[in-house]
Structures are given as structure tokens and as C-alpha cells.
Amino acid sequence: LPQHPRLRIGPGDDAAVLxxxxxxxxxxxxxxxxxxxxxxxxxxxxxxxxxxxxxxxLSDLAAMASRPLAAVVAVALPRQGGQEIAVGLVEGMxxxxxxxxxxxxxxxxxxWDGPLVVSVTLLGALxxxxxxxxxxxxxxxxxxxxxxxxxxxxxxxLDFEPRVREALLLHERYDLHAGIDASDGLSxxxxxxxxxxxxxxxxxxxxxxxxPAAGQLAARLADGSTxxxxxxxxxxxxxxxxxxxxxxxxxxxxxxxxGVPLAAIGQFIPEPGLWQRxxxxxxxxxxxxxxxxxxx
Amino acid sequence: LPQHPRLRIGPGDDAAVLxxxxxxxxxxxxxxxxxxxxxxxxxxxxxxxxxxxxxxxLSDLAAMASRPLAAVVAVALPRQGGQEIAVGLVEGMxxxxxxxxxxxxxxxxxxWDGPLVVSVTLLGALxxxxxxxxxxxxxxxxxxxxxxxxxxxxxxxLDFEPRVREALLLHERYDLHAGIDASDGLSxxxxxxxxxxxxxxxxxxxxxxxxPAAGQLAARLADGSTxxxxxxxxxxxxxxxxxxxxxxxxxxxxxxxxGVPLAAIGQFIPEPGLWQRxxxxxxxxxxxxxxxxxxx
Numbered sequence: 001l002p003q004h005p006r007l008r009i010g011p012g013d014d015a016a017v018l019x020x021x022x023x024x025x026x027x028x029x030x031x032x033x034x035x036x037x038x039x040x041x042x043x044x045x046x047x048x049x050x051x052x053x054x055x056x057x058l059s060d061l062a063a064m065a066s067r068p069l070a071a072v073v074a075v076a077l078p079r080q081g082g083q084e085i086a087v088g089l090v091e092g093m094x095x096x097x098x099x100x101x102x103x104x105x106x107x108x109x110x111x112w113d114g115p116l117v118v119s120v121t122l123l124g125a126l127x128x129x130x131x132x133x134x135x136x137x138x139x140x141x142x143x144x145x146x147x148x149x150x151x152x153x154x155x156x157x158l159d160f161e162p163r164v165r166e167a168l169l170l171h172e173r174y175d176l177h178a179g180i181d182a183s184d185g186l187s188x189x190x191x192x193x194x195x196x197x198x199x200x201x202x203x204x205x206x207x208x209x210x211x212p213a214a215g216q217l218a219a220r221l222a223d224g225s226t227x228x229x230x231x232x233x234x235x236x237x238x239x240x241x242x243x244x245x246x247x248x249x250x251x252x253x254x255x256x257x258x259g260v261p262l263a264a265i266g267q268f269i270p271e272p273g274l275w276q277r278x279x280x281x282x283x284x285x286x287x288x289x290x291x292x293x294x295x296x
Numbered sequence: 297l298p299q300h301p302r303l304r305i306g307p308g309d310d311a312a313v314l315x316x317x318x319x320x321x322x323x324x325x326x327x328x329x330x331x332x333x334x335x336x337x338x339x340x341x342x343x344x345x346x347x348x349x350x351x352x353x354l355s356d357l358a359a360m361a362s363r364p365l366a367a368v369v370a371v372a373l374p375r376q377g378g379q380e381i382a383v384g385l386v387e388g389m390x391x392x393x394x395x396x397x398x399x400x401x402x403x404x405x406x407x408w409d410g411p412l413v414v415s416v417t418l419l420g421a422l423x424x425x426x427x428x429x430x431x432x433x434x435x436x437x438x439x440x441x442x443x444x445x446x447x448x449x450x451x452x453x454l455d456f457e458p459r460v461r462e463a464l465l466l467h468e469r470y471d472l473h474a475g476i477d478a479s480d481g482l483s484x485x486x487x488x489x490x491x492x493x494x495x496x497x498x499x500x501x502x503x504x505x506x507x508p509a510a511g512q513l514a515a516r517l518a519d520g521s522t523x524x525x526x527x528x529x530x531x532x533x534x535x536x537x538x539x540x541x542x543x544x545x546x547x548x549x550x551x552x553x554x555g556v557p558l559a560a561i562g563q564f565i566p567e568p569g570l571w572q573r574x575x576x577x578x579x580x581x582x583x584x585x586x587x588x589x590x591x592x
Contacts, residue, residue, distance in 0.1 A: 008321060012492070013430050014359035014476060015325035017422065020316045025304060028401050029311035032370035032415055034408045063310035074328035074415045105324050108415075112330045119328055119370045119404075119415035126313065134309050180310060196308070 002094070004103030006069060016105035018070050018123065026069075027124035027131070029060040035115035039158065046088025048158045049118065054093045056183065057122040058100060058162035059238045063181035065132035065171035066124035068100040068164060073107035076117040085116060100164055129171050136178035137197035137243030139270040144249055147239040147260045149186050150214025150230035157236035166258045167240055174252055178243040185235035188288040191274045193241060202275040203266040203286055208232065233289030243268060298390070300399035302365060312401035314366050314419065322365075323420035323427070325356040331411035335454065342384025344454045345414065350389045352479065353418040354396060354458035355534040359477035361428035361467035362420035364396040364460060369403035372413040381412060396460055425467050432474035433493035433539030435566040440545060443535040443556045445482050446510025446526035453532035462554045463536055470548055474539040481531035484584040487570045489537060498571040499562040499582055504528065529585030539564060 001011060009017035020026065033056070035041045039049045054071060061068050073093070077085055086109060097104050102122075146163055163181070170176060180193045186208070194201040205228060214230035244252065249264055256262060269275070276286040297307060305313035316322065329352070331337045335345045350367060357364050369389070373381055382405060393400050398418075442459055459477070466472060476489045482504070490497040501524060510526035540548065545560055552558060565571070572582040 009427060009429070013427075014356045015323045015362070015418075015420065017360070017427055018322045018324060020319050020322050023316050026314045026316050026322060026419070027311045028314060028366065028368050028417075028419065030368045030370045030402075030404050030415070030417055032372055032404050032406055032413070034372050034406060034410060034413075036410075037406065037408050060310045064313070066311070070324065072324050072326045072417060074326045074417075076328055076330050076413055106326075108327050110328055110330060110333065112333050114330060114332075114410050114413075117328070117330075117372055117410075117413050117415075119326070119413075121324075121326055121368060121370075121417040122311075123322070123324065123419075124311065131305060131309075131313055133305070 001104045007103045007105060011106035016072065018103065018105060023125050025126045027061060027064055027066040027126060029057055030119065030121040031056045031060065032117065032119040034117050041116050044158060046085045047092030050089030050092030051096055052158050053118040053120045054096050055160060055162045057120045058164050059181040059183065061122055061124040062162050062164040062167040062240065063132065063179055065167045065179065066126050067168065068102045069123040069125050070103040070105045071097065072105050072121045074119040076110045076112050076114060078116055079111050079113060082111050089118060127168065127171065132167065132171055132176055132179040134178055134180050134193050134196035137193055137199060137268045138177060139199050139268050140246060141177055141243040141268045142246055142249035142264045143190065143201060143266045143268065144242040144244055144252060144262055145209065145239055145265055146258065146262055148209035148211035149237045149239065150211050150227060150234050151217035152213065152234055152236040154213045154217060156213060160238045162238060163240045166260060169257060173257065174244065175248050176242055176244055180241050182237045182239045182241055183235060185233045185289060186237065187232040187274060187286055190241055191288045193243065194268060194274065200269045200271045200273045200275060201266060202269055202277055202283060205276050205278045207263060207265040209263050297400045303399045303401060307402035312368065314399065314401060319421050321422045323357060323360055323362040323422060325353055326415060326417040327352045327356065328413065328415040330413050337412050340454060342381045343388030346385030346388030347392055348454050349414040349416045350392050351456060351458045353416045354460050355477040355479065357418055357420040358458050358460040358463040358536065359428065359475055361463045361475065362422050363464065364398045365419045365421050366399035366401045367393065368401050368417045370415040372406045372408050372410060374412055375407050375409060378407050385414060423464065423467065428463065428467055428472055428475040430474055430476050430489050430492040433489055433495055433564045434473060435495050435564050436542065437473055437539040437564045438542055438545035438560045439486065439497060439562045439564065440538040440540055440548060440558050441505065441535055441561055442554065442558055444505035444507035445533045445535065446507050446523060446530050447513035448509065448530055448532040450509045450513060452509060456534045458534060459536045462556060465553060469553065470540065471544050472538055472540055476537050478533045478535045478537055479531060481529045481585060482533065483528040483570060483582055486537055487584045489539065490564060490570065496565045496567045496569045496571060497562060498565055498573055498579055501572050501574045503559060503561045505559050
């Protein structure tokens with residue numbers, strides 16, 4: 001693993017030690033990925049799995065508008081081929097770690113008779129603007145999103161670019177009220193954001209940026225689902241969902257300061273709940289249709 | 297989850313935010329536990345599993361002589377009964393978190409068709425004395441250990457007390473050269489310590505503190521293994537193994553400053569490798585016999 005200026009003690013001791021000089025706060029997030037749920041190891045290169053395991057956590061740091069600092073990785077490897085899988089996972093993580101100047105601080109390697117499990121914990125640092133919360137949206141705020149949505153199962157869920165730089169740039173230049181990353185699904189995560197902010201949200205259906213993959217998936221499934229259904233419900237888009245004032249939204253949309261497009265897809269309202277509207281039509285309930293872990 | 301003075305943003309947002317005011321460094325460690333390897337969920341209360349998952353990480357912080365700060369927990373829960381298991385895990389963690397003033401900062405909850413997986417990441421803070429490393433043992437240093445060893449599978453591996461306070465007290469009052477916690481086995485972890493320090497170690501066989509459980513296990517197995525074999529090889533004792541100068545060892549042994557006994561069990565030598573000796577007998581190789589993750 002590469003050196004890193006903040007890594008006082010790297011892998012090989014009982015724990016890693018990271019320099020916190022100049023940092024008032026530490027942002028912490030963890031995401032655990034499992035075979036058959038978050039990826040199919042039989043069908044993908046372990047490097048893509050390693051990359052995804054790191055990227056989903058980077059996406060969480062992006063959603064807080066925080067800078068990546070360090071990662072620790074814990075794995076449960078299948079005994080059959082475990083060593084090769086471990087090498088692949090790390091090889092998939094390293095380019096992303098380098099890109100985001102992330103210290104790979106260490107981890108825990110286990111073997112077992114079960115499927116592959118990868119747990120990544122990321123530490124981040126806040127900028128002078130502080131954290132971007134889920135709870136700051138106000139009625140009247142516009143809903144802005146980066147990129148496009150739907151059909152990520154066809155590939156984007158493994159190879160997406162976490163919106164770290166985009167979030168930091170927007171947070172620095174504009175007054176963002178609230179933000180979340182779309183991991184569980186546009187509708188589900190928008191509902192989370194609205195709920196945490198104590199308000200509701202209306203999605204303007206025709207304004208939702210639909211990815212080509214959403215159309216491909218709808219065509220392939222041929223189950224009556226529309227591309228928009230997939231954009232609203234599929235999940236794992238890992239795009240930003242933001243709340244900004246109408247004036248700030250206008251500025252951002254005029255500037256288009258990112259390499260990826262930003263679009264306004266509706267607004268927050270005082271009434272709780274998630275709603276949708278087509279054109280100037282009546283407001284109707286929108287049932288969040290994203291990913292939820294289910295128990296029997 | 298309880299509040300904590302360092303927790304600026306707790307569970308419920310995309311990440312937690314922890315105040316680092318007054319801290320120059322952050323110690324980070326992760327341990328992932330799996331059903332059938334680290335515990336048998338069918339046979340134990342999930343609370344003991346949760347407690348162990350936190351305690352093994354606290355033991356790593358102890359081995360660095362660092363103060364616990366915060367924990368994040370990621371779980372893969374079996375769909376069958378997952379919700380009750382999750383509650384049990386947290387209930388098992390909370391008393392230990394309170395005891396060590398640990399902020400429960402959040403986590404990631406997943407369900408799947410596999411066995412229970414619990415991954416805990418702990419953050420800690422160094423004291424003014426800095427970290428206790430594995431690499432500081434010098435030839436001539438005495439090997440000190442806390443508590444007794446062997447047979448932990450009979451219960452201690454779930455209910456042990458991590459030696460956090462003991463390590464902090466010793467590190468503050470005495471000049472410790474190196475330290476590690478005995479998780480993989482006394483012989484294996486002592487070999488790690490010696491190797492990281494670039495020296496060897498000789499264990500004085502009659503000086504090793506053997507736990508009653510080691511004797512019980514040897515009797516139960518009746519496979520020719522002795523209680524000492526179990527003390528040297530079983531693992532999961534989570535006691536401290538320390539390197540200190542002969543003079544400092546004498547002081548510590550005379551003071552016995554802990555609630556748990558400290559014993560000298562040998563010394564470090566210039567020649568690499570792990571050795572054993574009975575009384576004044578000849579030095580013979582000691583093959584580390586602890587836990588290693590195996591791949592096929």
C-alpha cells in the first residue's frame with residue numbers, strides 16, 4: 001500500500017495512526033457490501049467490487065461535502081480463491097484512493113466458508129463551510145440533481161464516479177441548504193432528505209434526467225415499467241440530490257459549473273410527504289420505490 | 297443510541313461527524329467477525345456477539361495504549377430474525393461503550409441470505425506518551441503478560457475484558473518498549489512482536505500463566521495436548537504482551553499495579569525466531585501454533 005503524508009502508522013501494527021493536525025472534525029462513514037446483494041462475484045472482476053466498495057463510501061463523504069482522508073477495509077474472503085480475490089479488491093481500490101488522495105490505513109483480513117463481504121470505513125475532513133446536512137431543506141427550495149438516473153444495474157452501480165469533487169465545488173461556491181447521495185433510489189433518498197428537513201417534496205416528472213440505461217432496462221424487462229419508473233426507483237445512481245433556494249438554483253443552472261449536468265427536478269413544500277406532478281397537472285402522491293433491506 | 301460530547305452529528309445523516317478538538321492524531325482499527333468462525337450464533341445470545349465485536353476492537357486500541365473515542369458498526373444480518381439480532385448486538389455493545397466512554401457514531405445495516413457478519417471500526421486518541429508500537433522490543437527486554445492464557449473457547453473469547461485501562465495505566469507510569477494484544481495466540485502474537493522489533497524471543501515454559509480453562513479444555517479433549525499447549529496456542533485471550541527493560545520489569549512486577557496479575561514469561565534475544573526453554577534447560581524452537589486464516 002502506498003505511503004500518505006497523514007499516515008503516521010500504516011498497516012502492520014495493532015491499529016493505524018492518522019495525523020489530525022489542522023482538523024477540528026472527523027467525518028466517519030461505513031458501508032458493507034455482500035456478494036449476491038451488492039455485486040455478483042461470479043460475474044464481475046474483483047477489482048470492480050473493490051472499486052465499488054470504496055466508491056460507495058466516497059459517495060457518502062460527497063453527500064456531506066467533506067474531503068476524503070483515510071480508509072480501513074475489512075473483508076471476509078471465501079476460502080476458495082480468497083487470496084486472489086483479496087489482491088483484486090485492493091487493486092480496484094488503489095486508483096480511486098490515489099485519485100482522491102485517500103490514505104489506505106489498514107484493515108482486517110478474514111477467511112470463511114461464506115460469500116465475499118467487504119466493509120469499508122472512510123474518514124473525511126470538513127471544509128471551512130462545515131458539513132452538508134440532510135436536514136437543511138426549506139419549503140420553496142429547488143431540488144437539484146447531478147447526472148441522470150435509472151438502470152444502474154446495467155453497469156453504473158459498479159463503475160460510477162463518486163461526486164466528491166462536484167460536491168466540494170458546489171458547497172464552496174454556492175449556498176447549499178441540504179444534500180444526500182442517491183444510493184437507495186431517487187424517490188427514496190429524496191423522501192429521506194425531505195423528512196429529515198421536516199418538509200415535503202414535489203417531483204416534476206418531465207424534469208427528471210433519465211439515463212439511457214433506464215430505457216434499456218425498461219425495454220429489456222418489458223414488464224410495463226417505464227424509463228421514468230427506473231429513474232425514480234432503481235437506486236445506486238450515486239448522484240447528488242441537493243436543496244437550494246430558487247435564486248441560488250437559477251445561478252447554479254446558469255453556471256453549470258460541473259463536468260456533469262445539473263438539473264432542477266422539483267421543489268420542497270411545507271406539507272410532508274413525497275409528491276409528483278406532470279406539467280401543470282394536479283399533485284399526486286409518489287410512493288418511494290427504492291431499495292430497502294427486508295427481513296422475514 | 298446515547299449522545300456523546302464529541303459526536304457533532306450522530307446516526308441518521310450520510311456520515312457521522314466527530315469533534316477532534318485537542319487531538320493531534322486519530323487511531324483507527326477495524327475487526328470483522330463472522331458466524332461459525334468467531335462465534336456460533338445458534339449457541340450464544342446476540343448480545344454476547346455484539347459485546348465481543350466491540351471488545352476485540354477495544355483490545356486493539358489497548359495494544360496501542362490509546363483511548364477509545366468512537367465506533368461505527370456495519371452488519372450483514374440474516375433475513376430470518378435479523379431485526380432481533382440487530383437489537384441484541386447493539387444491546388451487547390452499549391454497556392461496553394458506556395464503560396469506555398465510546399461514542400456510537402453510526403453504521404450500516406444490511407440484510408442478506410448469508411450468516412451474520414459484524415464489522416466494527418474504532419477510532420481512538422493517543423495520550424501524550426504516543427502510541428505503543430509492536431516494533432520497540434530490544435534484545436534483553438523482558439516479556440510481560442497480563443492475566444492467564446488458554447482455553448478461551450470455553451467462554452472468555454466472548455466475555456473477556458479488553459485491557460484498555462491496564463494498557464493506559466502501564467503506558468503512563470512505566471517505560472514500555474513494545475506491546476501487542478494476544479488475539480491469535482500467545483506464541484503467534486509474541487512472534488509478531490519479536491519479528492516487528494527485528495529480534496527473537498525465548499519463552500520460559502514454567503513461567504507462562506495458564507488459565508483454569510486451558511486445563512479444562514485439555515482434559516475435555518484428551519488428545520494429548522497439555523494445558524501449556526493451550527496457553528501457548530489457543531488464541532483469543534486478549535491479554536497484553538509487553539516488552540520492557542529488565543529494570544522496568546522488576547519495578548512493574550514488584551508494584552503489580554493492575555487488578556489483573558502481570559507475569560514475566562521470558563525475554564527478547566538478538567537471534568530472530570521464537571524459542572522456548574524449561575528451567576535452565578537448552579533453548580529449543582517454539583513453533584507458533586495460533587490462529588491463521590487459511591485459504592484453499
